[in-house]
Amino acid sequence: MGRPGRRTTALLVLAALPPTIEAALLVGLRLPAAEGLAPQASAVFPYDSYHDLRWLLVYHNSWFGFGSEFVLALLFRAVLTTALIGLAWPPDTRPRPSWRWLFGRSLQIAVLAALIISPWAALSVAAAGVALSWYLLASLVPLLLLAPFLQRAGVVRDWWRGLPSWELTGWTTLNFATLTLIGAVTSSVLNWWTVPMATVAGLVNGLLWQRTVRAALRPVRIRWRRVPVALIAVLLALASPLVAESVIGIAAGGQRQWRPPVLREDLPGTVDHAVIVLGGYASRYDGQPAGDPLVERFSYRGLDGRGRPRPYPPEATQQSLTDSARLLSAQVDAVHRRTRLPVALVGQSEGAMVARTFLELRPRSPVDTVLLFSPLVRAGRTYYPPPEEKQGWGLAAGWGLRGIFAVTNLTQKEKDHPDVPFVRSILDGAPFYRSQTLCPVPGVLMVAFLPTVSAAEAPPGEYAKIPVYQAPAFHGGLIGRSAAQRRLVKVLEGAVNDERRREYAPLQRFAAAWQAPPLALSVNPVWRAGSERVVDPARTGRVCRTR
Structure with a gap:
């Protein structure tokens, strides 16, 4: 020895x-x-x-x-x-x-x-x-x-x-x-x-x-x-991903009947915008109008014959971000024609990503103000191919996730899976969503409302080049708070301050050890066209850099 x-x-x-x-x-x-x-x-x-x-x-x-x-x-x-x-x-x-x-x-x-x-x-x-x-x-x-x-x-x-x-x-x-x-x-x-x-x-x-x-x-x-005891612990560990996925789905989707203060309360007279509010993933809309006539709920099912947002079930939020952005474009035009006012977008989680995708597809529109609550920070860092593909980066990871979701769906009333068009649009559009989500758009005032838990969502480095408001909260938990509502109103009135908390950057670093390694943009042929236009944050730690 x-x-x-x-x-x-x-x-x-x-x-x-x-x-x-x-x-x-x-x-x-x-x-x-x-x-x-x-x-x-x-x-x-x-x-x-x-x-x-x-x-x-x-x-x-x-x-x-x-x-x-x-x-x-x-x-x-x-x-x-x-x-x-x-x-x-x-x-x-x-x-x-x-x-x-x-x-x-x-x-x-x-x-x-x-x-x-x-x-x-x-x-x-x-x-x-x-x-x-x-x-x-x-x-x-x-x-x-x-x-x-x-x-x-x-x-x-x-x-x-x-x-x-x-x-x-x-x-x-x-x-x-x-x-x-x-x-x-x-x-x-x-x-x-x-x-x-x-x-x-x-x-x-x-x-x-x-x-x-x-x-x-x-x-x-x-x-x-x-x-x-060890065998019991192993069985619990093997079964817990199935329980966790169900709990995560509920927590990430927010409340099913989603009515934050911006939908319930009247806006002050100092706000000179019409407002469209976009719910997150797995939200639903029963057709109930907002409290203020200048505020309207975005529908993932589009508008009816009279130009009103249709009710939609949670499954409607599974469509791709591009499809949702096109529906949003039609609703923006309808609201602008009806009110003759500039339009502000208030989106939470997936709704924030729909609003940002809309700006990318249509940078010039009646929209001049966008508030992004709990946006997905530097999303698209990994990839797995669609189930019909026989090869591709992350092939085994994709089938592992499909297995977890398949077992979880056995006890779920509302089915979900890792290949819904919403998720696939993020994975396929990774060059944009990884580096450009929280970047400025000329002529548009954008503010990101980030819960501190989102610090665990991205590796250390830059994540935003727009004004940011941070507060202690879980994903989707900011928009319902009175302090966030007051900040929302101030932004709609044109007052913008960058309010970043000191603990956010350290939390980013503490989470770095437990994140999955990012797939370099240059490696995946699916991303080749988009990766030629942007600088990969995984290699530089910087966002909003274009070639």
Whole structure:
């Protein structure tokens, strides 16, 4: 085994190598948006598997490619884990098993962790695709739950029995916090400074391997010794993506009968605009008019014969952003003819994206003011092809998401799936939605109302070149607040202030370690035409840059 000091040195060097190499490659390839992932390359279970799966699910373009990459990743992870556990094995505990046993167990755990974590990794790909923080936050829950169990599995034969010790749980939770912190630092420094930061992260990982292996081998007292607690935790983790998807769908869609203050209350006489209010994904409209005659609800079903917005069910919001923008164009013209006033658009979530798509398709129109509540920030960072395609970047991720949604739909009254035209329009239009959503349009006053949770939706860097109003809230939670309503009225009156909160940028950095890596615009042939016109924020950290 060698002397303890030499083993510790070897452990630290080995743990530092993968993050260092990955960080150097990312800097060399100019992909800073993914630099926050590098510290996880040698992390303890299951953070290492989560790291590998996100890269695999984004960067493959065929089943053969995914399968071969998956096998190679498992073998690499098994060899690396075997060496790390062997070097971290404390000499004053039970004798270390043979290298063959450690390799076999490490390979088994790598396969098990990949199977358990893969649904959550797929959800993280969806989070980067539609820029919805709910998916990202939900994907972290099973990591914290399973980490102490899987760490025991690497060194203990009957690991599925009993609860892990508080010491082991504490160390694995500390590893999560450390990866979050170092990921924030790694994604914040410039250029090649990322590499030494990743090296420090690897050294910390080595120390945590040493502590977690010791804690797994020497629990003070195993509680519930005869109960297969780990198997129960694994089953809960496998089932939880199905429950989470249902909950996320409700939360992201907002209230079904959606009537924020702008639809209920009269606008002051100082507002000289007609206003069209656009609901978000899975919203519905029963035809009830707004409280103010100058305010009108946008209909995802268009106008009736008398020029009034038609009622629509939640399924209507699934149409593509281009189709919705064309319906909005007709409604804008109808409202302008009726009122003879300039038109302001107030959109939430998908409604904000419809309004922004309208401006891209029709930059000159009666619309001169647009308020974007909870827009999708730097959406379209990942991709998966339509189900009829046999190859394409993110092929396996797409089918993983379809499986999750298919099972969830068995208990849902209103069906949903990851290939609805709304989602596909974001994925196919990624060059625009990734870099141009919150960019100025000549002659139009635009203000973005961002909840602080949206900081988790995009990698560190620029995200807006228009005035921004930020406040603590979840996605879709701002438009119903009285403070936001007052700010809305002021914008309609022409008063604009940029109000950005200090914690927003740090929250962006803290989330960087847990996002899926972005697919470079130049890689995907589907994006070739659009990518030739814009500068990829994944490579520069800057938005609103055109060629």
